[in-house]
Each structure stands twice: as C-alpha cells, then as structure tokens.
Amino acid sequence: MATRRRPLHQNAGSRLNFRPQESYSFEAKGRKPLPEPSSICNVLLMMVLHVCRKTLFVDTSIKVAVYGGCLFLLSLIADILPFPRSYFSSSANVFNVYFVKLGWGWTLLVAFPFLILTSYTYCCGKRELVLKHLMRLGISTCCWFFWVNTFSYIESNYGRCNPKKHSSKSVCLGAGGSWYGFDLSGHAFILIYSNLVLIEEARAIIGWEGIRDLIRNEEHARSNSDASVSNSPLRLLTEVEFLRLKESYQKFTPYIRSLFIGMTTLSVLWDIMLVSTILYYHIMIEKFISGAIAILMWFVTYRYLYALMRNLPGEGLFKYRDLNINRSVPLNKRxxxxxxxxxxxxxxxxxxxxxxxxxxxxxxxxxxxxxxxxxx
Structure with a gap:
C-alpha cells in the first residue's frame, strides 16, 4: 500500500515568515549624477581635439632632437646640394610675409588668451596666481626681443661691404653695395622658440575635460554631504572658489577649445615654415646656432626656472591632470x-x-x- 509522501518543505511557511529579532538598517547613499548625453557636434569636436592633442603633444625631447638634427644635417645637405626652387623659396610668399615675419605676434595672439582663460579657471579666479602664470609669456617675450635684436646687431656690426669702401651696413646698402655679415637666422629662432612655447602652454588642456566630472561629483557631494568623494581634488576649495571654478569652466571651455585648435594649427604652420627656412635660407652654422639658442631658452625657462618656481601650466588650486593613473605605484603592487x-x-x-x-x-x-x- 502506497504511503503518503511528506511535503518537501513542510515548514516553508514558518521559515519564510521568520524575522530576526534585531533588524539592521543603514543609510543608503544616493547615486552620483550622470553626465549629460553627448550630441553629435560634441562628439565630432572631441575627435578634432583628440587629433590636435596627438599632433601637438609629441614627446618634446624627441621634437628637440629632430629640430637639432634637421638644422645640422638637412641644412648641410642644402648648402652642398641646393634644393629645387619652389613657392616657399621666395621670401615674398604669403606665409613668410604675413606669418613668419610676425611670428611672435601670432604666437601671443593665441597663447595669451588661452593662458588667461585656463589659469583663471584652475586658479578659481585668484588674480595674483593668474598674473604669476602670465609672467611666463612676459619672460618669453623678453627672450624673443633680446635675441632677435642681438642677431641683428651682430649681423650689422660684424661684416664687410663689397666693395670695401664702406664700413657700416646702412651706408654700404645705401651706396648700392652688398653687405656680408654673420647673419644668424632670426626666423629659425622664432619658429622653434614659438613652437616650443606653444606646446608647453597648451599642456594646460591635458585632463581639461575631466574637470567637468570633478565639478559634477563635488557638487553632488556638497549638496548631499556624501563623504565617498573625500579624496576629490576639489575638496579643499571654499564655497566661493568652487562656484568660481564652476562658472568659469562652463563659460570659458568653448573658447579654450577653439584657441587650442588654433594653437595646433599655428604649430603645424611653424614646422612647415621651419623646413622652408632650412632648405632655402641662411647657411648651416647660422641656422644651427639660432636653433640651439632657442632650445636653450626653452630648457632654461620651462624645464628649470618655472619648474623650480612651481609655475608650470596647469598648476593652480587643485590638480586635474592624470588623476586616474597612479604612475608612482608599480603594476604588480597596485x-x-x-x-x-x-x-x-x-x-x-x-x-x-x-x-x-x-x-x-x-x-x-x-x-x-x-x-x-x-x-x-
């Protein structure tokens, strides 16, 4: 006779109704706000900025080595085997007349507002800090003015006239003669120095897009007293400084992006015109010495002086560059x-x-x- 089977979960109901004597509760933290969806125009803009970063931010040590090699080897080849004439071989070409001869002016035209807007943002409106950053362009302008005039002085006072009737350059040229002096290439100096200054000043945009996330998370943390973002770089900012950062970032970022694209375009043009100068103008020694002085001025200021003064681009009241990567910790110990x-x-x-x-x-x-x- 078959026996009646017992239910598999005889006391299932009682177990399901069981409640512990003590209940534990905790306050759940709200989720961090999500970023706004990106539009097609914004995605295209990010692609353009990415190309500009890849173009401009080549390893500076490699770029300096390339400059030195081209000024020596390519100039030497151009002295021995003259290159075929082209549009760039004429000093009357539009790029030489309207850009290279006004090279430092064009450099300041894009670098000056870029420095003002970026430094005002990451310094949270502290004018004394903005002026400290602005000092870099002031020193660079003094270097440009001093060396260009020094080159002109050397060329005018250490040369000879053909015919040898006149001892000064102005009198020689006024009499229809030809002046042969040691003509250090001001164009090579301006093009290399301007390009290196543009690269260094543009570094303030590295990590710039991440500031938007820092502001959004910090605003959420302050409004909800969320301690989970206590390691945020913005945690030490006062309320006034934080509000200035938020306002200036939203207001100036479109202009900063546009100026960065302009700086990249100008940098590419300076490299093209430097090749033209190497191939068609001056002799090797004149270009090499000018380029070496430009590289030396860049190294002394940006790699030594400004680093010692803690006045490099991007250094303000908070750090926003390379926040997601801890390079000081080895991979096997992270x-x-x-x-x-x-x-x-x-x-x-x-x-x-x-x-x-x-x-x-x-x-x-x-x-x-x-x-x-x-x-x-």
Whole structure:
C-alpha cells in the first residue's frame, strides 16, 4: 500500500515568515549624477581635439632632437646640394610675409588668451596666481626681443661691404653695395622658440575635460554631504572658489577649445615654415646656432626656472591632470580596485561614461556592504 509522501518543505511557511529579532538598517547613499548625453557636434569636436592633442603633444625631447638634427644635417645637405626652387623659396610668399615675419605676434595672439582663460579657471579666479602664470609669456617675450635684436646687431656690426669702401651696413646698402655679415637666422629662432612655447602652454588642456566630472561629483557631494568623494581634488576649495571654478569652466571651455585648435594649427604652420627656412635660407652654422639658442631658452625657462618656481601650466588650486593613473605605484603592487579603475575602457583617451558609472556603482555597493558588516 502506497504511503503518503511528506511535503518537501513542510515548514516553508514558518521559515519564510521568520524575522530576526534585531533588524539592521543603514543609510543608503544616493547615486552620483550622470553626465549629460553627448550630441553629435560634441562628439565630432572631441575627435578634432583628440587629433590636435596627438599632433601637438609629441614627446618634446624627441621634437628637440629632430629640430637639432634637421638644422645640422638637412641644412648641410642644402648648402652642398641646393634644393629645387619652389613657392616657399621666395621670401615674398604669403606665409613668410604675413606669418613668419610676425611670428611672435601670432604666437601671443593665441597663447595669451588661452593662458588667461585656463589659469583663471584652475586658479578659481585668484588674480595674483593668474598674473604669476602670465609672467611666463612676459619672460618669453623678453627672450624673443633680446635675441632677435642681438642677431641683428651682430649681423650689422660684424661684416664687410663689397666693395670695401664702406664700413657700416646702412651706408654700404645705401651706396648700392652688398653687405656680408654673420647673419644668424632670426626666423629659425622664432619658429622653434614659438613652437616650443606653444606646446608647453597648451599642456594646460591635458585632463581639461575631466574637470567637468570633478565639478559634477563635488557638487553632488556638497549638496548631499556624501563623504565617498573625500579624496576629490576639489575638496579643499571654499564655497566661493568652487562656484568660481564652476562658472568659469562652463563659460570659458568653448573658447579654450577653439584657441587650442588654433594653437595646433599655428604649430603645424611653424614646422612647415621651419623646413622652408632650412632648405632655402641662411647657411648651416647660422641656422644651427639660432636653433640651439632657442632650445636653450626653452630648457632654461620651462624645464628649470618655472619648474623650480612651481609655475608650470596647469598648476593652480587643485590638480586635474592624470588623476586616474597612479604612475608612482608599480603594476604588480597596485590593488585590485586600482587596477579595475585604471582598466576602464576609453575612447580617444577619455573614459567611457557607461563603464565609469558601472565602476562607481560597484564602488558604492562595496561601501554599503562594508557598512552592513560593520553594524553586524
């Protein structure tokens, strides 16, 4: 006779209705605000900026070595085997007349407003700090003025006239003679020095797009008293400084992007005109000495003086460059959380928002779990 089978979960109801005597509760943190969706125009703009970064931010040490090699080897070849004449071989070409001869003016035209707008933003409106950053262009202008006039003085006072009737350049040329002096290339100096200054000043835009995320998260943290972003670079800013940062970033970023594109375009033009100068103007020694002086001035100021003064581009009241990568810690010694954070997929150097938000949510869940364990 078949026996009646017992239910598999005889006391399922009682177990489901069981409640612990003590209930544990914790305050859940709200999610961080998500970034606004990007439009097609913004995506295209980011692509253009990415190309500009790749074009402008070549390793400066490599670029300086290329400059030195071209000034020596290519100039030497041009002296021995003259290159065929072209549009750029004429000093009357439009790029030489309207750009190179006014080279430092064009450099200041884009670098000056870029420096003002960027420094005002990351210095949170502190005018004394903005003036300190502006001092770099003042020193660079003095270097340009001193060396260009020095080159002209050497060429005018250390030469000879053909015929040898006259001892000064002005009298010689006025009498229809030809003056042969040691004509150090002012164009080579201006083009190389301007390009190196543009590269250094443009470095303030590295990590610039990430400031938007810092502002959004910091604003959320301050309004919700969220301590999970206590390691934010903006945590030490006062309320006034934070509001100035937010306002100036939103107001000036479109102009900063446009100026950065202009700086990249000008840098490419300076490189093209430098090749033209190497191929068609002056002799090798005149160009090499001028280029060496330009490189020396750049090294003394940006690699030594400004670094010693802590006055490099991008140094303000908070740090925003290379925040996601801890280069001082070896890869095999980094924690798993750091590795996961640094492995976020990126597009053109910027972290993908979806992947970053997933990582932030997982971090919040870990914080909540640790809070529960603490109370247990």
């Amino acid at each position: 924690s798993s959380s750091t590795s996961v954070k640094n492995d976020i997929p990126r597009f053109m150097g910027m972290p993908l928002y979806a992947a970053r938000n997933v990582e932030e949510e997982s971090q919040q869940n870990e914080d909540q779990s640790s809070a529960v364990k603490t109370q247990l």
